[in-house]
Amino acid sequence: xxxxxxFLWIIGFTLVGEVLHAVLPLPVPAAVWGLVLLFIALESGxxxxxxxQDCGQFMLGLMPVLFIAPSVGLMDSWSMLASVWPAVLAxxxxxxxxxxxxxxxVTQTLMDFASARENAGQxxxxxxxxxxxx
Amino acid sequence: MSEFISGSALFAxxxxxxxxxxxxxxxxxxxxxxxxxxxxxxLLVGVVLVLTGTPNQVYQxxxxxxxxxxxxxxxxxxxxxxxxxxxxxxxxxxxxxGVTAGTLVSMGFxxxxxxxxxLNDVLTASLLPKSITTAxxxxxxxxxxGEPAITTAAIxxxxxxxxxxxxWLCKVLRLHGPAAQGVAFxxxxxxxxxSKAAEISQTAEAVSSLSLVFAGILTAVICPMxx
Numbered sequence: 001x002x003x004x005x006x007f008l009w010i011i012g013f014t015l016v017g018e019v020l021h022a023v024l025p026l027p028v029p030a031a032v033w034g035l036v037l038l039f040i041a042l043e044s045g046x047x048x049x050x051x052x053q054d055c056g057q058f059m060l061g062l063m064p065v066l067f068i069a070p071s072v073g074l075m076d077s078w079s080m081l082a083s084v085w086p087a088v089l090a091x092x093x094x095x096x097x098x099x100x101x102x103x104x105x106v107t108q109t110l111m112d113f114a115s116a117r118e119n120a121g122q123x124x125x126x127x128x129x130x131x132x133x134x
Numbered sequence: 135m136s137e138f139i140s141g142s143a144l145f146a147x148x149x150x151x152x153x154x155x156x157x158x159x160x161x162x163x164x165x166x167x168x169x170x171x172x173x174x175x176x177l178l179v180g181v182v183l184v185l186t187g188t189p190n191q192v193y194q195x196x197x198x199x200x201x202x203x204x205x206x207x208x209x210x211x212x213x214x215x216x217x218x219x220x221x222x223x224x225x226x227x228x229x230x231x232g233v234t235a236g237t238l239v240s241m242g243f244x245x246x247x248x249x250x251x252x253l254n255d256v257l258t259a260s261l262l263p264k265s266i267t268t269a270x271x272x273x274x275x276x277x278x279x280g281e282p283a284i285t286t287a288a289i290x291x292x293x294x295x296x297x298x299x300x301x302w303l304c305k306v307l308r309l310h311g312p313a314a315q316g317v318a319f320x321x322x323x324x325x326x327x328x329s330k331a332a333e334i335s336q337t338a339e340a341v342s343s344l345s346l347v348f349a350g351i352l353t354a355v356i357c358p359m360x361x
Contacts, residue, residue, distance in 0.1 A: 010206050010209060010210060011206055013206075013209050014205050014206040014209050017205070017209060018205075021273075026355075027274070027277055027354055027355060027357070027358045028351070028354050028355070029269065029270045029273035029274065029350075029354055030205055030269075030273070031204075031205045031208035031209055031267075031269040031270055031273075032270055032347075032350060032351055032354060034205070034206070034208075034209035034212075035208060035209045035211055035212045035215075035347060036212075036351075038209055038210075038212035038213075039212040039215055039216055042212065042213075042216040043216055043219065049213070049216065049217065052210070052213060053213060056210040056213040057210075057213070059203065059206060059207040059210045060207060060210050060211070060213070060214070062203060062207055063204070063207045063208075063325055064154065064171065064172055064325075064326070064329070065150060065151055065154045065175075066200070066201055066203060066204045066207065066268075067172050067268060067286075067290050067293075067326075068150050068153065068154060068172060068175045068176050068179060069146075069150060069179075069193070069194060069197035069201055070201075070268065070282075070283065070286035070287070070290070071172060071173075071176035071286065071287060071290050072176050072179050072180055072183070072190065072193065072194075073190065073194055073283045073286065073287075074283055074284070074286075074287040075180060075190045076190055076191070076283065077281055077283040077284050077287070080256070080257070080281065080284065081284065084251070084253060084257065087247075087251040087253065088253070088257065088261070088288070090247075090251075091244060091247045091248065091251065091261060092261070092264060092288055092291050092292055092295065093295060094243070094247065095240060095243045095244050095247065095264070095265070095292075096265070096292050096295045096296055096299070096322055096323065097295075097299060097303065098239060098240075098243055099236045099237075099239055099240040099243070099265055099321060099322040100236075100296060100299065100300060100303050100318045100319070100321075100322035100323070101303060101307055101318070102235050102236050102239045103232045103233060103235060103236025103237075103239075103317050103318050103321035103322060103345070104232065104236075104303070104304070104307060104309040104314045104315065104317055104318030105307055105309070105314075106231055106232040106235040106236070106317075107228050107229060107231065107232030107311075107313055107314040107317040107318075108232075108307075108308070108309050108310070108311055108313075108314035110227070110228035110231055110232070111225065111228045111311050111313055111314060112311075114228060
């Protein structure tokens with residue numbers, strides 16, 4: 001029963017997301033609307049974490065399985081990729097590495113900068129906290 | 135055999151979930167990142183479809199019985215986000231700056247490379263949202279005139295690549311803080327990268343969830359302006 005009500009909440013937020021996506025002239029996917037609304041409901045205390053947590057964890061665990069069929073679906077789009085796949089593959093590999101590097105380095109640099117400023121007299125304290133968390 | 139398979143959705147469900155479990159077992163045994171469970175499962179499913187002579191379209195139709203769960207599952211990303219948000223608030227500026235930089239570079243870089251390789255507009259629109267999670271990426275791709283199947287494949291491959299290269303890149307680039315690691319995994323490799331970040335630490339997982347959400351929103355808003 002607990003799961004049923006939690007499922008209802010999750011589907012409800014998803015449905016509101018679908019409606020907003022259909023009605024509002026903004027390029028925001030339904031999943032983003034639903035996610036943001038669920039987050040706001042939780043953060044504002046209107047909805048308790050325990051009202052969605054168990055079913056939500058199950059749905060999150062389900063996600064990788066939902067990627068399998070679309071991957072198999074590539075069999076049918078192959079004609080479009082047949083002549084260009086080396087270029088497409090190169091773009092995917094290169095951009096993944098570049099994005100990983102840029103986003104990570106920007107955050108790390110800003111964090112180092114902030115902790116160096118905060119701990120001007122006692123450097124490395126912020127670092128030690130970070131390491132202990134790993 | 136083929137008739138039974140095309141008549142029942144149960145076969146597609148069993149095949150998909152079974153292949154994923156086998157993929158997970160295989161990864162546990164080999165401990166090699168290249169044997170990503172999604173990748174292994176997709177290959178297994180492909181082999182079974184060919185061996186049983188089942189058309190891909192029949193399998194895809196049966197998978198529709200559960201594939202709609204992707205949108206509510208994506209909505210559930212709000213849960214880990216909320217659970218960790220108070221711990222992240224302090225580092226929010228650095229996190230958001232990293233995600234913004236990564237997302238802008240992602241779209242700029244992909245646009246530049248597709249132009250250099252003279253790929254057509256359909257492929258370009260399909261590849262632009264490759265770093266964000268599938269439920270969001272498909273919508274962005276379709277809106278720009280892309281092909282959802284190619285977008286999905288690019289997104290999943292990106293996620294797998296991020297999980298494979300990520301730990302090594304963290305070492306090479308000296309990304310020692312969990313915030314920077316989470317931002318890198320979430321911005322570049324969405325949900326698949328986030329499950330890799332979860333192996334590093336809880337904070338990295340939370341930051342990664344936050345990053346993939348923010349990167350998804352940013353991409354969804356900026357992408358239509360580019361196409």
